[in-house]
Amino acid sequence: MTQVTPKPNMAAMPGRKKSVGKFLIDWAAVLTLAVSVIAFTLIKGNRFMSTNNMINILRAMSITTVFGIAATVTMAPDGFDMSACTLASCSAYVFVSMYLWHGLPLIVCVLISILVTIIMYQLTMFLILVCKIPDMLATCALMFVHQGLGQWYIGGGAVSTGMRTPAGADPKRIKLGEDFLAIGKEPWLIIIMLACVLIAYIFLEHTKHGRFIYAMGGNRQAARLSGINVKAYRYLAGMITAVFIAIGGILVSSRGSSAQVMCCDNYLMQALAAVFVGRTVGGAEKPNALGTMIGALLVATLENGLTICAVPFYILPAVKGAVLALALIAAYATKKEQ
Amino acid sequence: MEKITLGTRNVSIEFPGVKALTDVNFEVSTGEIHALVGANGAGKSTLMKVLAGANPDYTGEVYLNDQVVELRTTLAAKKLGIQIVYQEVDMALIPTLSVAENVMLNDTVMNGRYIMNWRSLYKRAAEVLQRLNIQVDTHKLVQDLSLAQKQMVLIARAIVNECNFLILDEPTAPLSDTETEELFRLVKHLQATENIAIIFISHRINEIIRICERYTVMRNGMVVDTTEITPQTTTKEIVDKMLGRSFEENFPKEIADIGEDLFSVEHLSGADGKVSDVSFHVRKGEIVGIAGLVGAGKSELCKTLFGAYEKTGGTVKMGGRELKIKNPSQALKSRIALVPEERRKEGVLVNETVSFNVTAASLDDYCTASFLNKRKIDQAGEEYVEKLGVKTPSVRQLVKNLSGGNQQKVAVAKWMAADCDLYIFDEPTKGVDVGAKQDIFHLICEIARRGNGVIYASCENSELLSITDRMYVLFDGQIMAELETAKTSEDEIMHYAVGNRAQYA
Numbered sequence: 001m002t003q004v005t006p007k008p009n010m011a012a013m014p015g016r017k018k019s020v021g022k023f024l025i026d027w028a029a030v031l032t033l034a035v036s037v038i039a040f041t042l043i044k045g046n047r048f049m050s051t052n053n054m055i056n057i058l059r060a061m062s063i064t065t066v067f068g069i070a071a072t073v074t075m076a077p078d079g080f081d082m083s084a085c086t087l088a089s090c091s092a093y094v095f096v097s098m099y100l101w102h103g104l105p106l107i108v109c110v111l112i113s114i115l116v117t118i119i120m121y122q123l124t125m126f127l128i129l130v131c132k133i134p135d136m137l138a139t140c141a142l143m144f145v146h147q148g149l150g151q152w153y154i155g156g157g158a159v160s161t162g163m164r165t166p167a168g169a170d171p172k173r174i175k176l177g178e179d180f181l182a183i184g185k186e187p188w189l190i191i192i193m194l195a196c197v198l199i200a201y202i203f204l205e206h207t208k209h210g211r212f213i214y215a216m217g218g219n220r221q222a223a224r225l226s227g228i229n230v231k232a233y234r235y236l237a238g239m240i241t242a243v244f245i246a247i248g249g250i251l252v253s254s255r256g257s258s259a260q261v262m263c264c265d266n267y268l269m270q271a272l273a274a275v276f277v278g279r280t281v282g283g284a285e286k287p288n289a290l291g292t293m294i295g296a297l298l299v300a301t302l303e304n305g306l307t308i309c310a311v312p313f314y315i316l317p318a319v320k321g322a323v324l325a326l327a328l329i330a331a332y333a334t335k336k337e338q
Numbered sequence: 339m340e341k342i343t344l345g346t347r348n349v350s351i352e353f354p355g356v357k358a359l360t361d362v363n364f365e366v367s368t369g370e371i372h373a374l375v376g377a378n379g380a381g382k383s384t385l386m387k388v389l390a391g392a393n394p395d396y397t398g399e400v401y402l403n404d405q406v407v408e409l410r411t412t413l414a415a416k417k418l419g420i421q422i423v424y425q426e427v428d429m430a431l432i433p434t435l436s437v438a439e440n441v442m443l444n445d446t447v448m449n450g451r452y453i454m455n456w457r458s459l460y461k462r463a464a465e466v467l468q469r470l471n472i473q474v475d476t477h478k479l480v481q482d483l484s485l486a487q488k489q490m491v492l493i494a495r496a497i498v499n500e501c502n503f504l505i506l507d508e509p510t511a512p513l514s515d516t517e518t519e520e521l522f523r524l525v526k527h528l529q530a531t532e533n534i535a536i537i538f539i540s541h542r543i544n545e546i547i548r549i550c551e552r553y554t555v556m557r558n559g560m561v562v563d564t565t566e567i568t569p570q571t572t573t574k575e576i577v578d579k580m581l582g583r584s585f586e587e588n589f590p591k592e593i594a595d596i597g598e599d600l601f602s603v604e605h606l607s608g609a610d611g612k613v614s615d616v617s618f619h620v621r622k623g624e625i626v627g628i629a630g631l632v633g634a635g636k637s638e639l640c641k642t643l644f645g646a647y648e649k650t651g652g653t654v655k656m657g658g659r660e661l662k663i664k665n666p667s668q669a670l671k672s673r674i675a676l677v678p679e680e681r682r683k684e685g686v687l688v689n690e691t692v693s694f695n696v697t698a699a700s701l702d703d704y705c706t707a708s709f710l711n712k713r714k715i716d717q718a719g720e721e722y723v724e725k726l727g728v729k730t731p732s733v734r735q736l737v738k739n740l741s742g743g744n745q746q747k748v749a750v751a752k753w754m755a756a757d758c759d760l761y762i763f764d765e766p767t768k769g770v771d772v773g774a775k776q777d778i779f780h781l782i783c784e785i786a787r788r789g790n791g792v793i794y795a796s797c798e799n800s801e802l803l804s805i806t807d808r809m810y811v812l813f814d815g816q817i818m819a820e821l822e823t824a825k826t827s828e829d830e831i832m833h834y835a836v837g838n839r840a841q842y843a
Contacts (some may be wrong), residue, residue: 206709206710206712207705207708207709207710208701208702208704208705208708208709208710209708211690211694211698211701211710212701214690215687215690215694215698218687218688218689218690219683219684219687219688219689221683221684222683222684222685222686222687222688223687224646224665224666224667225644225646225666225676225678225684225685226666226687226698226699226752227666227667227669227670227671227699227756228666228667228698229665229667232667285689286689
């Protein structure tokens, strides 16, 4: 190529302009959160701004946040997982069935559920890394695989107290223990959520593995040519995602006191919404753990506040959708055309 | 057929800080194949973009026969029958559409109808291809074509509508010998059957002498000469004009002690056949150049050595021990570094900070049990920013906000911090201004002085002459010659780089 490259202007360092507009866009999610908290407090006073209601909000956001964290870890290296929540349903089936059908101690049930999820995630990684199918397509197919396999295991019906196993045997436990139910209630529910956020935050921001994963997400080719083993790190991100997926499934079943058929499937879109809102927080421009939590908090706060203001629950999805759309506008509409 | 002439009168173009074209007078007439030659950055592509209407900010005038025309948009150029086929054919083709749809693309966009007339589209495309004597199935998808066939589809697209001037920008650079022959046949066929002028840009002087009638030489944004090609025209004559007498910009070579053999390659092949049977060696403290024109396989060789492209044969040894490198991560473990050519795409992580980029390849040194020590990372950032003279307001600045030369320095810094034994530089000065170029040269010399081996691939022969100790000239993925820098000349490099096997006299 004989192209004359314009001489880069060394004098003009294009430093990041800290303009008011950019500030508003970077912190739009946080500002919206603050404004809505103030507005709801002004309108409904103590009915909104009370310790009990704040706990309500935290409880409502917790499961979305955990699934959001799973999605964050997948999306950091520019991956994507449509099948995360169908897999979580499987984790829930395994968890509750181990507890009720086989009467195993709680901690063993948790570990088995996590282990099974990790094993099932090998299939996801096989399709993505070995068969080289684009993430979106591979996990789209797996979504159906998870649904079918999971329901085959539970025999097409929910796993709950008083039900026989698909083989017709009596369950070992007839009642859910206090410890089982405690996972799905405050304070444990909230503590587990915060722990997940903290672990993901430290992993992504403060370890070299996390930085490598972000480097891959920014530019896979450059990361590879920097000597980063991109396949190994995509695999690592996948395994961590699997653990968070299992935790999400466990929380859902504990909170619902059973593993209903497809109990987790509906969380996918909310979790993705939280990640997308979180991407914009502080101008991070990449999926990040704290942002995801703020995204989930924003949605939960709006839902809670609007419900208190007597807005019918069936309208709320429109509000969620609008928040997501606004976050995406902040992220994309301000971009320059390439 | 009526002869039509297209020409420029005192055309100049200025980019910020660079005068890309200065008072260019250039003329072609239908019926001729006109070569445009010049070293990299001479302004060939810039001039052709003016004729194609892609450089609207020119001063001076363009004339068609005796009439001044305004070429401020690509549409205006197309309406005057000027078509250009750029080197990157994939940019202009839509891989998932059929050959016929691609051939007729401009027509489909411009004909103003709302409903596709498939029968007429396939019929007209087939007619055009037949006119060019090209055998390609019109229903085939373009993604299934070879590079040469894709180029022909583009040429066919260019002549669907009235075309009197066809610009081919380095069409043969990525082609194999047989594909090149096929292209020449097509070009000659066009010349014989259409009222058309073909402007042919190429670095391969031999080809030009073979198929062109006239040539124009450009240097530093100016036209140096326009002459007929006669049987007496020699490669040397053209190369001399391309280079001119003066090429100052010399860099005083910093002498390093050259030690024992460090790295050797025997019969290396790979990168989908773009590297074949390459053997060479690098000694400690030595800077070994890889010369060759654009498309000669220099980047492919560098990336094959680094494990980024697949190696299909041959052995690679470091310090006498054979290396089995399957991916860049293993190359790094074998203490090999690569500073790639496309730095924004491959060399730096543009969305990360300067300090993270600097430490990216050696992050283990800045971690305590996998946890990042951000203070140490920033210290390393500061250290290299100062050492390399990177112009940045802070080490926390994102690399995408730096200028090209500074990004390149960051890419070099990344590998200096990693402390390797062999450093591969692929076109390290591409798009870098003179000041930064000197800084990068100093860095490379310092790397060699530390007793490391350096491979320096570049198509800038003057750079190779000033910085290397020895060099290998590559052509079509093969080594044509090994030259001692002290005993060679730019002419000799060019002689081998254009594919001459005969001994340089």
